[in-house]
Amino acid sequence: MRRMLNKILSRLKGGSFEIDNAMPVSYLLSLLFSRTVMWLRGFFSGVKGGGMLFIGRRVTIKARSKIKAGRLVTINHGCYIDALSTQGIVLGNNVSLGKKVTIECSGSLQCVGKGITVGNNVGLGADNFFGCAGGIEIGDDTIMGNFISFHAENHNYSDATIPIRLQGVTHQGIKVGNNCWIGSKATILDGATIEDGCVIAAGSLVRSGVYKANGIYGGVPAVLIKQRF
Structure with missing residues (x-):
């Protein structure tokens, strides 16, 4: 056997x-x-797929017509996916969503978000959160630990006469390259571009900016520790 x-x-x-x-x-x-x-x-499930989509128990999927899954995609137990967005959710081949992953493509009904694209052979760890209003792109062969959060949206706060919640938001988007490793409990903020081959240490805060290829970054905020090679 x-x-x-x-x-x-x-x-x-x-x-x-x-x-x-x-x-x-x-x-x-x-x-x-x-x-x-x-x-x-x-x-x-009614989700468009390339073949062999696996869905666990207690999974919530909203706007499923906006989801396109590749071959051998796993959505594990307890995941929550709201795909309402202009570009939807695209999951490549051999993508795995760990238990209790949350993907929210729109921050509010007043502003429909962009969505998320995930490449091939990507593992998204358990309890990860993806706020995709400004768009998230993840390249091939990237792996992630647990309890990681992505926030592709920022609140405006410069006007002292208006409550922050009424000042609107900005969207720059988040990009993660190929063959990256993002450690557990890292936080990735809007405007971050993580190039190919990067390692992000557990618990790091990745702010807006470019994180050059093959670098090892860590800290709050994350800074270059050394190059991999």
């Missing part, structure tokens, strides 16, 4: 995949049953 699963998974993922020999057969059978149920939810 293990050998058969290895062949199936390698074919689906487009590369060699080996299940750890320490994993009990009973666990594999339980996982196989769970994934089959998730696939059935995805099949009947």
